[in-house]
Amino acid sequence: MAEITLTDYLLLPVYLWLIYKIAYFYRKKYYPKGHPYQSYFIPALTVKIAGAISIGLIYNYYYSGGDTFNFFYHSQIINSTFMRSPHAWFSLITHRADSNDLVASKALSDMYWYDDIPAYTTSCIGALIGMFCFTKYLVINVIVASLSFIGSWLFFVQYARQYPNLIRYVAIAVLFMPGPIIWGSGLFKDSFCLFAIGCLVYCIYVLFERREFKISLVLLLSVSVMLLILIKAYILILLLPLVFLKTLLVYRKQLSNYYENRLPYYIVMFIITVSLFFIVRRVSHRVSAEAVQTTLETIKRQKDYLLHVSLLSDGSAYDLGDFDPTLGSILSKFWPAVNVTLFRPYVWESRSVMEFFNSFESLGMLLLTLYLLVSRNIFKTVKNIITDPTLIMCLLFVLAFSFVVGVSTYNFGSLSRYRIPGIPFFMLFVLVLLFKDRPAAAPAAAEGNEVAAEAQPVS
Structure with missing residues (x-):
């Protein structure tokens, strides 16, 4: 109907x-x-x-x-x-x-x-x-x-x-x-x-x-x-600490500009580190080894079930290989999971019109990544990343998010939806690294207009 x-x-x-x-x-x-x-x-x-x-x-x-x-x-x-x-x-x-x-x-x-x-x-x-x-x-x-x-x-x-x-x-x-x-x-x-x-x-x-x-x-x-x-609570769990990490790194840069020494920054870092230590210690008392093991076994069962259902339904399944319900075994699928989230399905893996459409987006992201790797000096790229809090946040979130999505989905149709929160972060990371060092395309007056007319979208 x-x-x-x-x-x-x-x-x-x-x-x-x-x-x-x-x-x-x-x-x-x-x-x-x-x-x-x-x-x-x-x-x-x-x-x-x-x-x-x-x-x-x-x-x-x-x-x-x-x-x-x-x-x-x-x-x-x-x-x-x-x-x-x-x-x-x-x-x-x-x-x-x-x-x-x-x-x-x-x-x-x-x-x-x-x-x-x-x-x-x-x-x-x-x-x-x-x-x-x-x-x-x-x-x-x-x-x-x-x-x-x-x-x-x-x-x-x-x-x-x-x-x-x-x-x-x-x-x-x-x-x-x-x-x-x-x-x-x-x-x-x-x-x-x-x-x-x-x-x-x-x-x-x-x-x-x-x-x-x-x-x-x-x-x-x-x-x-x-x-x-x-x-989707896992997105908040992955993203929120990284957004605040980025904020902290921005504060660090600002402090280094205002003070010849970084004593205030290290004092703040010490306070945050001590606070996090006691928070983690308190939480660890509530999270038993049995609970962790149960979570790992759930991931394993979910993987087997989703893969089985995907194979029976429309054939759009992917498999990262078998793993045991242990942290080390699941982490061994880290890079295959990241790869499948960002760069698959490949064009030849498409089994439907929508998968074919999704494969071109994946192909575009893969080609951009390869172009970044071959066209930019690796040492300068690493320097650009570690000196830019935004790029650090984007990289860490994309890796963590892509792993979680890739290791838990096992169907290209579902993957095309589940991965979209990570796409803006990934594309921002790649495109900024590709074009960050290029001279400004707009005249200085345009930048002045932007600052003068800077909107406040939420007032």
Whole structure:
């Protein structure tokens, strides 16, 4: 049964008009003519919206279903209770449904993801958005794409400020990569993760590096952290310490500029190190060896199960080889896992149209990486990395994230979605290293305009 109806097509132009009306007003206010970011704003929003519509049409008419419509199905069930019982609707949204409530009980009986917190959270956000658009799939998709764009845009603004001579390449890395455009725009978990990641790194940058305190940024940071906890907590676990590490390294550079000796920096480092020691010591008492072993065995069982299911379903499985449920054995798959996340599927491994599309993105990233390795002096490249806190953060996050995703997915179709939070960091890392030492393309006046007209996207 088709989830996209005639009403979707009738309502879609109205909501697109409203979204673009807001977007043009925002651009005119914060990025007027002559601002170096101005030319990227509407095109970046447009490709996100086009991606959301395209992936919805593909899943509806080509696949006749999929995860995005499963999320939407739950959103429909939640919102169907509102007219009969607002209390039941609210209890479902807050995941506190009472089985003794007849309306809530009926809704619960129709759901199969209620106890799957990440999936159900995605459905609840879809339901909340649906309350403003009659719970129509295509309209929800374009609104989700707009939210995802906000996160990507804040991510772009932060690093465009840090690399004012590389704005075009930062835009390519963050705003115009095909994977995040397609898989990070519709009603998917990853769309909300992109929103949360972009907002998180931007808020920490403004609050801690620029030291500009704003209540709105604190609230946005809190929402971003909560979203990642509910949807994909491992991203927060990997990213948050690295973002603060980057902030610490920035402080170190600033202190070295203001003081001939670095005593204040070493005092701060000592305090942080001692604090972390006691935190780790306290946590270690709660994490037994049995718990660690159980986690490793779970990873092993999940690998065997996912690989088996992928082989039976559509043949788009990949295998990193067998490993034992021990830390050393799992870590032995580190580089194969990183490779599969960033550079596979290879073109000849594609078994479907969508995999063929994904393989070209992988091929492009592989060729860029090889070009970086052969065209740049290795010692100068290493120096550029270790002297740039942003590149250090990007490299560490990409390696850790790619390992976790690669060692736990075992299906190219799922991998194409799961890897997209890492793509902006990887592309930013590669493109900055490739073009960082090139002379500025824009005249000094353009940089002056950027500083003078620097927008405050969250005020």
